[in-house]
Amino acid sequence: MTLRMNMSYPDGTTGFDEYSGFLISPDQYNISVERRIDSAGMSGSYILSNSGDFWAINHQPFSTYDRDVDQWLSGNCARNNGGGWWYNFCAHSNLNGQYNSSWFHYFSFQRYTTLKTSTMMLRLSN
């Protein structure tokens, strides 16, 4: 499947990030994407973990405030960052972050600028 994430800021700026090979594993709900296939307004990809970045989320399980399966041993990223998400040692992105808070951000877009909207969409691949 293809995963597309659309985002906007309060000033009306919009962007999107799109990945092929999206799937969620049935056990720990790990996110996987293969590669970025399109984007607009993005600078770098902090979803993919081939950079070796601690905060990249590819292949990580989905954590919630009451189900801590992130890589941060001494804390709970979902509780700390205000929303369930695929966390590594936390993340550069959180499209489930609390509205009107700095935790609602997508680092590849405009770093930690607080988003206004986000939409995640899936499409079956041909």
Ligand SMILES: [Ca+2]
């Ligand atoms: Ca943890």
